[in-house]
Amino acid sequence: xxxxxxxxxxxxxxxxxxxxxxxxxxxxxxxxxxxxxxxxxxxxxxxxxxxxxxxxxxxxxxxxxxxxxxxxxxxxxxxxxxxxxxxxxxxxxxxxxxxxxxxxxxxxxxxxxxxxxxxxxxxxxxx
Amino acid sequence: xxxxxxxxxxxxxxxxxxxxxxxxxxxxxxxxxxxxxxxxxxxxxxxxxxxxxxxxxxxxxxxxxxxxxxxxxxxxxxxxxxxxxxxxxxxxxxxxxxxxxxxxxxxxxxxxxxxxxxxxxxxxxxxxxxxxxxxxxxxxxxxxxxxxxxxxxxxxxxxxxxxxxxxxxxxxxxxxxxxxxxxxxxxxxxxxxxxxxxxxxxxxxxxxxxxxxxxxxxxx
Numbered sequence: 001x002x003x004x005x006x007x008x009x010x011x012x013x014x015x016x017x018x019x020x021x022x023x024x025x026x027x028x029x030x031x032x033x034x035x036x037x038x039x040x041x042x043x044x045x046x047x048x049x050x051x052x053x054x055x056x057x058x059x060x061x062x063x064x065x066x067x068x069x070x071x072x073x074x075x076x077x078x079x080x081x082x083x084x085x086x087x088x089x090x091x092x093x094x095x096x097x098x099x100x101x102x103x104x105x106x107x108x109x110x111x112x113x114x115x116x117x118x119x120x121x122x123x124x125x126x127x
Numbered sequence: 128x129x130x131x132x133x134x135x136x137x138x139x140x141x142x143x144x145x146x147x148x149x150x151x152x153x154x155x156x157x158x159x160x161x162x163x164x165x166x167x168x169x170x171x172x173x174x175x176x177x178x179x180x181x182x183x184x185x186x187x188x189x190x191x192x193x194x195x196x197x198x199x200x201x202x203x204x205x206x207x208x209x210x211x212x213x214x215x216x217x218x219x220x221x222x223x224x225x226x227x228x229x230x231x232x233x234x235x236x237x238x239x240x241x242x243x244x245x246x247x248x249x250x251x252x253x254x255x256x257x258x259x260x261x262x263x264x265x266x267x268x269x270x271x272x273x274x275x276x277x278x279x280x281x282x283x284x285x286x287x288x289x290x291x292x293x294x295x296x297x298x299x300x301x302x303x304x305x306x307x308x309x310x311x312x313x314x315x316x317x318x319x320x321x322x323x324x325x326x327x328x329x330x331x332x333x334x335x336x337x338x339x340x341x342x343x344x345x346x347x
Binding site: 017024028067089090092093098108110 | 222327
């Protein structure tokens with residue numbers, strides 16, 4: 001799958017500031033079409049209305065967590081191939097393994113920098 | 128001296144074995160002696176009970192002193208709400224500072240750099256805004272230290288109370304709440320302290336390893 005800077009990206013986080021940070025970093029990387037959602041439920045609704053080229057999601061949100069969103073996405077045949085990166089402060093080994101088993105494409109531990117985000121996005125699209 | 132309970136038991140056993148006819152006087156004498164023995168026993172029990180009740184009263188008085196020392200009203204209506212307000216203020220201050228810093232950075236990022244002098248003047252202005260915004264750290268540090276002092280105050284008093292009540296930390300297993308169950312099932316731990324969580328390098332090793340056996344090796 002090739003990296004297309006014009007593809008729409010969905011950023012999911014319940015913390016507005018983090019959405020703003022990721023949006024700015026994505027803008028610096030050349031992504032201009034960025035949507036946002038504040039939890040998994042809202043994200044899932046948006047994903048059913050629009051085909052996103054990449055989802056960047058936090059883990060710890062209510063009512064639907066990023067982990068639940070990931071499982072919903074992988075279980076839905078129309079969404080299952082959507083690249084999904086988890087960006088989270090959840091940094092226990094079991095979180096990383098659970099996300100990997102659920103089919104996440106990459107995992108970024110907060111706090112992170114622009115270089116890490118860029119590297120993970122590139123890694124997802126070079127697979 | 129009146130016979131003790133054991134002697135009386137022997138007498139009664141002896142009379143039963145021998146099957147002797149007893150007169151009413153014999154029975155009365157025996158009853159009087161038994162009653163006298165019971166008085167002594169009751170007196171001894173009474174002293175024991177008295178000592179026990181004194182000990183219980185002492186414990187209750189100590190407990191009352193400890194509970195009084197907790198100053199629960201002061202804790203519930205002053206210290207804990209104040210700590211909550213301090214933390215709310217910390218969240219608000221950090222958010223305000225973050226927004227100010229991000230707005231300054233966004234203005235710099237989107238500024239027209241074709242006029243170097245104007246661009247430099249804008250950057251200098253925005254840098255001052257960023258420095259000013261960073262001053263939040265001093266105030267939030269002080270607020271957080273106040274909250275830590277409140278937590279220490281509560282911890283000290285609860286520690287004394289559990290010591291007085293002789294409560295072991297392993298006692299009183301609470302049943303899992305709905306929120307605890309949700310956090311367990313959805314693997315919600317929250318941020319880890321420095322060094323407690325995994326590093327990005329570790330995560331990268333997991334994701335650079337496509338074979339499950341190799342992943343298992345990472346965990347020993």
